[in-house]
Amino acid sequence: MxxxxxxxxxxxxxxxxxxxxxxxxxxxxxxxxxxxxxxxxxxxxxxxxxxxxDSVSENIKIEHVISDELRIKAVKSIKHIYNNPKNITKTLEIVENIAKSVIGEILRNKSVMINMIDIKNYDDFLFSHCVNVAVLSSVIGIALNLEDSKLEKLVASAMLHDIGKVFIPKELLTKEELTEEEEKILKSHPEKGYRYIKTYHNSIAVTSYVGILQHHERFDGKGYPDGKKGEKISLFGRILCLCDIYDKLITERPHRKASLPSEAIEYIMAYNGSVFDPKLVKVFLKKVAPYPLGTIIQLSNGQKSIVVENNEDCSLRPIVRILDNQEIVNLTEDWNYRNVTIVSVNNY
Ligand SMILES: [Fe+2]
Structure with missing residues (x-):
């Protein structure tokens, strides 16, 4: 597949x-x-x-990191919460239940690198995005050995990270070029979300709503709203920043083509230490595959191949099957391929 x-x-x-x-x-x-x-x-x-x-992808089994059923349920729940911010009675219960299910399914898959290409359409972008950020955050949190209760708070924070966008005029969310004033309004969504959760859902843990407030802070202090730097940004804020940007990069939007996972990983490596916390980038690179299973890649020796397995310790050089002769090659270990590089991705 x-x-x-x-x-x-x-x-x-x-x-x-x-x-x-x-x-x-x-x-x-x-x-x-x-x-x-x-x-x-x-x-x-x-x-x-x-x-x-097809025959090219024979015997490649792709498992989603969470089941289709849970993803659909989570997207529906987030849509309900975001569309009914005043109907607050069940929000916390819904968020906690989904968080527990997401973590449970990912824990069952613990050793697997995640192959994050997600089927989504533009219309439900915000809701699927929140689910993806929740999944990615959970994977990072588990890799960091966070205890269960902390993981649940992290995933809750991820699901609600953009809740402040509910209070921003809709047209600004999709507008391509914003005026200075409009940009200021859009950038107020972390604070609006934080204030809303703090006021109406004060039973949600402080760490969760601080994560919401800080998901656009940058490690070098050039983010917003407070320009906090390094570990002055909460762990949740730093994790959400990384997962939020990665998922946005790999998602097609009306005004922008989706980046390939490998391109998004390059971006993350380029901004390691400036936008992102290097400790988290290290974990991210181990857990998120730049060349998901089934990706067709062109090698620098002219051979075309398909990714059949990922190497957690060297995710940029996966195990591939050469299309011409069906030979399996581990790009990390095979001596004959030590100088061969991945030139491009060709998912024709
Ligand atoms: Fe945001």
Whole structure:
């Protein structure tokens, strides 16, 4: 199985996983043969890509880090909370339940590197984004050996990190170029979210709402709202900053193409120590695959190959299968490939 961006879909391809609508309805079932009409509809729904099954990707099994059922439930819950900020009675209960389920599923998958290409469409961007930040934060928190109660607070904080956007005029959230004044309004969302949670949900732990307040702070002190620096930013704030930016980079938006996971990882490495906490970047690179399973990569010796396994200790050099001769090569250990580099990703 492998992920193919919608722009590269061709009639005749076989769907590898069920394709769901925002509400959890199966739009296309696994094993269906894709037609031109289906591709048009997938495009109309602004879905970024799907998983397909073909001979190139034979025997590659891709497990999502959380189940489809939990993801759909989590997106629905976040949508409900964000759309009904005044209906506050059940918010905390919902957030805690989802946080426990997310952590439970990830703990069961503990040793696996996460292959974060997520099927999502633009419309529910904010809600899927919050779920992704929750998943990534949980993976980082588990790798840092945070105790369960702290993990739950971290995931709650991730789910609610952009709740302040509810209080920002909608048109500003998607506007491409903002005036100085508009930018100031948009940048007020961490404080608005923090104040809202603190006022209406004071049973939520302080660490959680401080994380919400600080998710746009930068490690070098050039972030907002307070320009806090280094470890003066709470651990939750630093984790959320990293996971928030990574997920935004790999997500297609109306005005911007999605970066590949490998490009997003390059970005994170480039801003290691300036935007991001180096200790967290180190953990992130071990846990999030720059070349997710099923990625087709071009090697510098001219060979085309597909990623079949990731190396946690050297994620930039995965184990691949050469397409021409089916040979399995570990790019980290194989002496004959020591000078061969990954040139590009080609998910045709
Ligand atoms: Fe934000």
């Amino acid at each position: 492998r992920y193919v961006p919608t722009s590269c879909l061709r009639p005749g391809m076989i769907l590898g996983k069920n394709l769901y609508s925002q509400d959890g309805v199966v739009l296309l079932a696994k094993d269906v043969q894709i037609t031109k009409e289906y591709i048009d509809n997938i495009q109309k729904l602004l879905i970024n890509g799907v998983y397909i099954e």
